[in-house]
Amino acid sequence: MKPFVLCCVIVASFLVLVSPLRSAEPTVDYNREIRPILAKNCFACHGPDDSHRAAKLRLDRRETALRPRKRGAAIVPGAPEKSLLIQRVRSDEESQRMPPVQTGNSLTPHQIATLQRWITQGAPYAEHWAFVPPKRPPLPAVQQRLWPRNGIDFFVLAELEKHGLKPAAEADRYTLLRRLSFDLRGLPPTPQELEQFLRDRSPYAYENAVDRFLADPAYGERWARLWLDLARYADSAGYGSDPLRPNIWPYRDWVIDAFNRNLPYDQFSLEQLAGDLLPNPTLPQRIATAFHRNTMTNTEGGTDDEEFRVAAVKDRVDTTLQVWMGLTMGCAKCHNHKYDPITQQEYYRFYAFFNQTADNDQPDERPTLAAPTPEQEAQNRRLDAQIAALKTQLTAWPLVAVRALRRTPIPVESLALLGEIGKLEKARPIAPQVPVMVELSPDKQRQTYVMIKGNFLHRGEQVEPGVPAAFHPLPKDAPANRLGVAKWLFAPDNPLTARVAVNRYWATLFGTGLVETEEDFGTQGEMPSHPELLDWLATEYVRLGWDTKALLKLLVCSATYRQASQTTPEKLAQDPRNRLLSRGPRFRLEAEMVRDQALALSGLLSRKMHGPSVFPPQPPGLWQAAFNGQRTWPTSQGEDRYRRGLYTFWRRTVPYPSLAAFDATSRETCTVRRIRTNTPLQAFVTLNDPVYVECAQALARRIVKEGGPSTEERARFGLQLCLCRPPRTEQVQHVMELFQTEREHYRKDAQAALALATSPLGPLPAGMDAAELAAWTVVANVLLNLDAVLMKG
């Protein structure tokens, strides 16, 4: 070989070796760039579903995509021009071009170029990122080394620096406390709590505040709310007449308490999925299984119980995979999943785990379980003691005498005692009968069959319980029932459970998940914005023993969370949706918070916990349900009018209108994400709903009573109370002007003044002037509608 040629060969091989680093063409990432193109445009016909596969071509696997065909192979690594896939997507002939025009899809020139580049680079495939168990990544290097407060911040900062962005400054203490208070317990901080935080000059002041909020029982209420959307918890059975389900609230209370006692997420899940299958389950563990009794029951005349039992079991399957693994299974009921590796047969194998409970769409919701509240239990214990005492008196008679009672007349004393015992027995409290999961006995277990096209009447092959083959197997010690499913979800090799959970906490605090499609971690979902951060958090959650409070503390103590939420035109341009986390979260409070805040600021809020759901005022006539459903809304009296939104009676077909306006869901099925909207109907609620008018009236009275003697002091007080920060002079000015104009107006119209100051709240307090209060009511109504009040800043 001539030296020149040899030299060239050496240079060439050197170039080949270093080319991935030096090449002008960056390496194409299959998961990020290629799979989304193929998934959207190709997999429906050339994907995992073999029943609808066109041209016997399967593109979601490398070996089948490379397989030689008559006219070549779909993909020839290194040779895009020889790859049929490229020829077909570039074809000028409409009949030849892929994807077919009827699908409504088409590839952009950029997408075609990406495909070509990928094939040039050898067409490497990769497993879908979310199906590979997370590995704990090392913390990345950052320049601004003093900024990070914990691990989270390294990942966020590294990404910001990559984009030439700097994090925002830390938010001020007022903002931080309000943000924390809403995030951790769903309520605004009280003036006293704000004062305490401002005075705490220790380096641990922030952490102390976090600990106080985490310890507040309101914490459990706030986080239960989120879980109840997933659990599709409601106080009615759904479908047509949507009859009331007045006895399932002990489950809601179980969730609140579980959060408050910080039940680790694995145990929390295990008890809800299979509490009844644990050895010697406690009453709360059995109540927890009502999680899957929140499915709908169809009592409409003439419905087939089996049809709707099947619908409920399918809902349990879908909800389980959705809640814990972020997978959407809807399509696999009828056919193989077109995008994710789940066949129809596998769907029904998983279904078989859930197909063995005794419930079957009965109007009385049986099987149910008597679930006395702690108060009822205490009362029962008292009664037991009293009855036992009376019985000792009865048995104090010689045994012979007792036997003789049968024949001889019963002594007067004994009669009285028996009467007394009877009375006490009757005084026993009636415990709510909670619908729960009860496994059928082995001899009554059902056979499970594939349902052809999802139709329960069309049986396909018989299947045994099992998990989808694309995932890890059922752990060795796991039984083939719901308990086994729970163990499988929390097995160390489960790739999704921890990721899905931490992503949900993240989305709750930051407004958007690291994976934006919280409900879909499958191949159709979005890629995470910070994949390493997601995996770091997932492994951290496991390391913390699924300790939810500890994880939340980690999140809110990060510098990322503590950033100010002000934005600049530059940041809006570069990071419009704050996906890079270049500033603090700022988004609208959720429905229940909007209500709870108005009640809290006005001083009307009742902090009473637990118990049957309540009926705060709503417009008349909304419960016009069909058939025989209950048609009147029994408006609550007393403090139950002012309970937190969480306790509002939730009828699926007629959700409480002011909550629904702020995007609360119907809870008919599991909802992972409430999509936030901003509509004029929301303005109507907070401006005109009598509940909010009442809050404005109470707030007005509070301003007059607590705000100080002068108008200016009162304006300042009202603003500071609602904004949780000292107001600026111009804000005070605007409020004072409105107050003065309206006071003039109402002085001229005593009747209107009285109406606005007292209806519906109640008569004027002694010594207060109607025009004055009416004017402050107008002001308070404005305060409760401020953008800064409706938003979490």
Added chain:
Amino acid sequence: MDLRLELARAHTRRQFLKNTGIGAIAFAAMLQRDSRAASADNPLSPRSPQFPAKAKSVLYLHMSGAPPQHELFDYKPKLVELHMKPCPEELLKNQRFAFIKGHPKLLGTPYKFARHGRCGAWVSELLPHFSKQVDEVTFVKSMWTDQFNHAPAELFLYTGSPRNGGAALGSWLLYGLGSENQNLPGFVVLISGGTDPTGGKALWSTGYLPSVYQGVQCRTSGEPILYVTNPKGMDRATRRRSLDTLRKLNEAELKEFGDPETLTRINQYELAFRMQMTVPEVMDIGREPKKIQELYGAQPGAASFANNCLLARRLIERGVRYVQLFDWGWDCHGTGKGDDIIYHLPQKCKEIDRPIAALLMDLKTRGLLDETLVIWGGEFGRTPMNEARGGSKFLGRDHHPHCFTIWLAGAGIKKGFTLGGTDELGYFITEGKMSIHDLQATILHLMGLDAWKLTYPYQGLQQRLIGPEGKATIRYEILA
């Protein structure tokens, strides 16, 4: 003041994306790609259809409970002849019924039928006013569904799926076409008969589509839209002044935080203020001339089907894209006087007959019928057999998915035409089978939308009204 422009400004595109999540990204991308897009900023701004449309708006009159086709349009002399004879055995094989047990008897209609109009359509004596309008309509006697319980059948009809979670027809139309009037909801629901339809609110739910496309129920008694009325003691001038202060405070907030959502909120409050004027105005049928009120048989203040028909016209006139009426009380099982075909049905027919005839005439006079698609029907049909539940002596019919009659009129629809037919007992369809998905695809087609391409990505699927399988046919036979 150009309200449309103002609202468009209120929604920056960014904001829309932020509010509605990932699905909206695809949507906005679609809009950007699509030259039809008038404005990608406001999800409700009017957009031109995918191809020239025959209809601008849809008015759907739903008889909730499913009216008996044998008493109204599907005339079967043979059935009358065989009245109270046992139903032929072969018709009962492999059939599931909601209530019928044992071997039912055939039920011939007790009502007289006659041919009407130039087209000679059969209509029974129960609908004397409507009979005069038959030359305006196309009857489809060959509708069928695969659902035979009310809620799933209604969900199937309006969302394309018998289960909860889908998006309503009206929502799809707003998603595809936007709304012509930015001071009124683009999708309005009006209810009569004292009870919501069995399918409930899910029938006008936006499902997986962004919630701005949600149907809004307007009421004829009480507040027309919930909470539209200012509190007692607050007049419009005070409301205006309070909103001025609110705006000033919010503008300062916008300056400080630079969040586009604040701007949206400021504008939504202004829109709410305008709606406080427009909604009560449009909902006040007392503003109609006496003559028109009488034509419909409407009475201001009542919650009646007649009032809703008149309201529907007022809404359509103002550019509302989709108006849905639900009238409860058509579930004629014959378990008693309250739901039979002898006492109850004539009463129900009386409630709708005159208003519907008036509606068609009124729309026509105003030139609105040419651009409005009017549809009348139920969620399924009723059996040719008497139900006789628990030995009831009252006559009535059970649920029947195999055939039922609907009619369509107005924009793009043939006049005086009938599609399809049923066997001599009115049990099965003999010709012209039209499925629910066919109906949906045809409605979308008339509105200038391609049912196969009007999609929204959700749960790993390109969701659409006609279902993921896309098995539907546009029924050109009924199009003018």
